[in-house]
Amino acid sequence: MPGRRARHNGLVPAHPPRLDPAIAGRLKRDAAGLFPAVAQQYDTGEVLMVGWMDDEALRRTLTTGRATYWSRSRREYWVKGDTSGNLQLVHSVSLDCDGDTVLVQVDQLGPACHTGSRTCFDGRTLPVTVVDPLRARDARHADVAEPVRGAQL
Template sequence: MKFDPSTLKFNEAGLIPAIAQDERSGEVLMMAWMTAEAVEKTLSSGRVTYWSRSRQSFWVKGESSGHVQELVDFRVDCDRDCLLVVVRQTGPACHTNRRSCFYTAVRDGREVELMAPEE
């Protein structure tokens, strides 16, 4: 069956959440938003393209930082309202220069930082 992006369920702003996962470790790296056009750009280029809500523009991951996400696999969840992009990550995924954006855990009611920024 051919993939039809129009079957995805975008929110009222025309966005769908996309979770990036490292292909080697399986670690969740980040979550960002995509528009239908970002989905198409990602699938056609192999470079993960998100929609920046703050800049109101496309954002090709790593375009300015060099921390590129090469698309390995593109998955749609069962409700068709969330995406999983399995990526080959170059450098840290988080804008804080950490491997993952999910570096803060809550344990026993306290926040614990799990990783430091990369040098």
């Protein structure tokens, strides 16, 4: 089989693996070829983090069972847990209805956030005006539902 010389093992395939064209054709990417990937704990639904992927990161995630992302700051691929030990073992990957975001359901071993928090969203709740769902339902034909100031749902 023809191949090119490589330093690590002598031969590499002439055509490196690529993301399945049927999947690639469904993706919408930004100008840099990236799309967001939301990591969620598979059994609790807890949102852990948001990372960025390109076609190659998604291919690696789908074929290795380990969540792989593209680091925009370091400009390289990173497999969650390779340096920290806080692995993300993939259970499923879903494409959203617009094709511009993937949901990666994982079993997170250890903290997901680089700060050491369980999720990247721990302790970062912002103040928000929340619409009371009962009032909103009753007022669905009104112009504006009445907000409940300072409410926490």
